[in-house]
Amino acid sequence: xxPTEFLxxxxxxxxxxxxxxxxxxxxxxxxxxxxxxxxxxxxDVEDEFDIQFPEDVEFKTLGEAVALIEQLIAExxx
Amino acid sequence: MSGAPxxxxxxxxxxxxxxGHDPNTMFERVYAGESAVRGVEVEEAAWHPDxxxxxxxxxxxxxxxPRSRRMLMSxxxxxxxxxxxxxxxGAGLLQDGQGPADAGVFIGCSLGGSEAIEDAYRLLxxxxxxxxxxxxxxTMANAPTAHISMGLGMRGPTMTxxxxxxxxxxxxxxxxxxxxxxxxxxxxAGGAEAMLSGSTVATWHLLRVLATGHPDGFHxxxxxxxxxxxxxxxxxxxxxxxxxxxxxxxxxxxxxxGEIVGYGAASDAHKLTEPHGEGQxxxxxxxxxxxxxxxxxxxxxxxHATGTPAGDVVEIAALKETxxxxxxxxxxxxxxxxxxxxxxxxxxxxxxxxVQALAKGRLxxxxxxxxxDPLCDLDCIPLxxxxxxxxxxxxxxxxxxxxxxxxxxxxxxxxxx
Numbered sequence: 001x002x003p004t005e006f007l008x009x010x011x012x013x014x015x016x017x018x019x020x021x022x023x024x025x026x027x028x029x030x031x032x033x034x035x036x037x038x039x040x041x042x043x044d045v046e047d048e049f050d051i052q053f054p055e056d057v058e059f060k061t062l063g064e065a066v067a068l069i070e071q072l073i074a075e076x077x078x
Numbered sequence: 079m080s081g082a083p084x085x086x087x088x089x090x091x092x093x094x095x096x097x098g099h100d101p102n103t104m105f106e107r108v109y110a111g112e113s114a115v116r117g118v119e120v121e122e123a124a125w126h127p128d129x130x131x132x133x134x135x136x137x138x139x140x141x142x143x144p145r146s147r148r149m150l151m152s153x154x155x156x157x158x159x160x161x162x163x164x165x166x167x168g169a170g171l172l173q174d175g176q177g178p179a180d181a182g183v184f185i186g187c188s189l190g191g192s193e194a195i196e197d198a199y200r201l202l203x204x205x206x207x208x209x210x211x212x213x214x215x216x217t218m219a220n221a222p223t224a225h226i227s228m229g230l231g232m233r234g235p236t237m238t239x240x241x242x243x244x245x246x247x248x249x250x251x252x253x254x255x256x257x258x259x260x261x262x263x264x265x266x267a268g269g270a271e272a273m274l275s276g277s278t279v280a281t282w283h284l285l286r287v288l289a290t291g292h293p294d295g296f297h298x299x300x301x302x303x304x305x306x307x308x309x310x311x312x313x314x315x316x317x318x319x320x321x322x323x324x325x326x327x328x329x330x331x332x333x334x335x336g337e338i339v340g341y342g343a344a345s346d347a348h349k350l351t352e353p354h355g356e357g358q359x360x361x362x363x364x365x366x367x368x369x370x371x372x373x374x375x376x377x378x379x380x381x382h383a384t385g386t387p388a389g390d391v392v393e394i395a396a397l398k399e400t401x402x403x404x405x406x407x408x409x410x411x412x413x414x415x416x417x418x419x420x421x422x423x424x425x426x427x428x429x430x431x432x433v434q435a436l437a438k439g440r441l442x443x444x445x446x447x448x449x450x451d452p453l454c455d456l457d458c459i460p461l462x463x464x465x466x467x468x469x470x471x472x473x474x475x476x477x478x479x480x481x482x483x484x485x486x487x488x489x490x491x492x493x494x495x
Binding site for chain 1: 146211212215
């Protein structure tokens with residue numbers, strides 16, 4: 001599963017985000033992902049791809065999240 | 079305290095229970111003596127028999143709570159919000175999915191999210207993996223209270239009471255006092271508990287307080303006051319009462335379902351798990367005194383009696399001491415025979431039963447009481463429920479591990495607002 005596929009499924013299945021509102025430039029906060037949900041989401045992503053997000057990481061949109069995950073996979077060889 | 083004491087009415091009720099998820103259905107099944115106890119396969123069964131008699135609430139949160147909210151809620155909190163919504167709706171206080179902003183929320187809970195603690199430990203110690211950060215807000219004992227307040231926009235005081243089996247009786251009693259003494263006009267009060275997870279059930283079993291099976295089947299395992307009783311049966315659920323002061327209820331023109339007229343609390347200062355009559359007597363006397371009632375006024379007692387060999391006898395002796403000659407005229411039942419012991423929700427569920435018993439003029443039985451223990455020689459309403467249209471006052475007892483005792487006094491409503 002690619003990061004885009006995984007995040008899309010996660011947002012739909014776990015966070016009740018409607019499929020039609022999931023776009024690359026969609027702001028995650030506007031999709032209902034608050035700070036607590038974000039911690040949960042990061043955990044799921046880290047477990048799926050065997051990577052670790054840096055402490056000070058920031059991303060706002062789905063596209064930024066996907067780019068970051070791809071970068072971390074490349075760097076950490078996940 | 080501000081002004082004269084106010085009367086405290088019950089204007090709504092909500093429940094998620096082993097007997098279904100609305101107050102009326104729950105009461106009728108309890109009144110019919112229908113046992114919700116069954117043999118349940120509990121995971122990690124190395125320390126106990128394959129099947130344990132338990133009283134689960136058949137509840138599928140997926141039907142009522144969206145996944146994104148559920149993720150943040152323990153099972154106990156899920157029960158609590160569903161029961162709370164019901165109570166508000168019944169009271170006519172739910173508007174656009176929100177409750178009254180001025181209302182408080184007082185909930186009793188003993189163990190919070192036991193399944194979340196278990197999940198975290200399983201990951202950490204079982205699989206050597208990191209536990210989920212969400213474990214923190216899932217496991218806290220005040221999470222059910224918080225989710226009711228947040229989800230329903232209720233911004234009065236939110237209090238959580240945790241004293242094992244007396245938790246929700248205390249929550250209701252303290253809410254009653256807060257309203258009576260003018261600190262709040264409306265409080266949603268009750269309890270929530272969901273502790274039927276593997277390690278919790280295993281440790282309760284190892285404490286040797288749980289009932290074993292019975293030759294008639296698991297449904298007959300919980301046997302308060304019976305000579306063949308072997309222990310308690312754990313149950314789960316949430317139960318809440320919408321409490322309003324007389325004026326607030328009258329302004330809305332609502333018909334109260336019942337009234338709380340007294341509350342007493344006292345402690346054994348004795349042993350952690352061994353009940354002690356003195357503290358129970360003290361709590362019952364305090365409750366009757368609080369209500370300004372003579373013992374003779376009480377018609378019905380919803381007993382704490384959990385079906386342990388030691389506890390039921392101590393409660394009967396305490397009732398005799400408290401009520402004197404009138405003890406023989408009391409009609410007493412332990413409905414735990416059919417719904418089990420809901421621990422932090424026990425007092426709340428039994429309050430809903432007691433309120434309805436008075437309102438409907440029908441006293442539920444002690445099911446499975448086929449061979450009464452000679453030491454439990456009061457009228458424990460064996461097997462069959464009874465008509466009691468004249469019963470006006472009732473008490474509900476809750477006596478906890480740790481020696482905390484809480485007693486509530488209820489009065490039939492009778493449309494007096």
